Amino acid sequence: MNEVPNESPTDERGSLLEVRNLVVRYGKNSTPAVDDVSFTIGHGETLGLIGESGSGKTTIGRAILGLVPVTSGQILFRGRDITRASAAQRRELRGDLRAVFQDPFSSLNPRRPIGDAIAEPLRVAGVSKLERAARTAAVLQSVGLPGGSADRYPRQFSGGQRQRIAIARALVTDPRLVVCDEAVSALDLSTQAQVLNLLADLRRGSDLGYLFIAHDMAVVEFLAQRVVVLYRGRVMEEGITDEVIRDPQNPYTRVLMAASPVPDPDEQARRRELWQVLRAESKAAAS
Structure with missing residues (x-):
């Protein structure tokens, strides 16, 4: 894997994402799944969110994406409070705030070519058919797949290729932030390295930011400039990735x-x- 400098970028525009004292409960009197968690992500920065299963990291990602309700706290995206954004407001965010999940195959329709899945957010946004085809071919090439792949079906790709398709689908709208939830954990080590290098290359020199959710410190060490360590919904430690790993x-x-x-x-x-x-x-x- 290529080396990615672990430096936290500064930006006079402020934070791309700011999570303030986030609390999420799955029942009124239940123990919080997320308990008073705060962090920021800068423009063009990758923040690693790491912890074991049940640590609350996936719940945080889903709260940011509007997939689970927030009990208390705030989520600000590009300075806008999206904590309790309505469905209409969430639709406005779809181009700028995207996600890549662990199992891309489950979210791909096996009866439709992958080009349709990638272009779907563009179709919803009213982009012309000709422009959709051009942007789909371009984004497939950017993730290392030939433009002609758009006419093929999910079953015709390997697991690593399907994850590249999921990344292409996330990037086709030119987003500002991508939430990657265990995006490489189901892949073998060689394919993991390829996908991680791809994510790093796509971010390098751009304003694209990642919230990279994982359970493996080695993966986070490679990709993230800063890291937040979670245990039972609470922040145990945070800081520059190299510093946290060198002296936890x-x-x-x-x-x-x-x-x-x-x-x-x-x-x-x-x-x-x-x-x-x-x-x-x-x-x-x-x-």
Whole structure:
């Protein structure tokens, strides 16, 4: 994988996304799935949101996308409060705020060519058929697939290619922010590397920002300039990615680092033992 500098860009235009004291509950008296979480994403920046299953990271992404209701707090996108945006207001945001999920195949109609799926948001926006075809071919090429792929069906592509199709669909509207929710976790290591390099290349030199949701610290280390570590809906640690990885301040961050897979079986065994010790420490620290 190519090296991506872990620097947090400054921008006089302010934050692209700002999440303030976000709380999400799935029942009136339930334990919060997200508990007082705050962070910002700058223009052209990637923020890694990392934690185990149940940490609340996917719920945060879905709250930003308007897929789950917010209990309290604020979500500001390009300075606009979208916390409780109406359906009509959400439609206005569709071009600027996009998503890539873990399983692209489930969101692709197996009976329709992938070009139709990619062009759908353009059709809804009233873009002409000729322009839709041109932009679909261009975005397919930008993610490493030939323009002629538009006439093929989802079953004719590999898992990695389908994830590229999902990225193309997210980018076809020239968005400002893409929420990537476990976008590479179902791929093998070689394909993961290809997709991560693609995401990094697409962001480099542009205003495109990513909220990159993952459970693997190694993946976040490669792509994200800053990282927020979550445990049971709460922020355990945040900061510049390199600094957090070099000198983690919270036991739970060390748990995630110990859980990252490595090719050396002896080192992997050592990490598993360390993971057990650190996990006990992190539970004590969070309680």
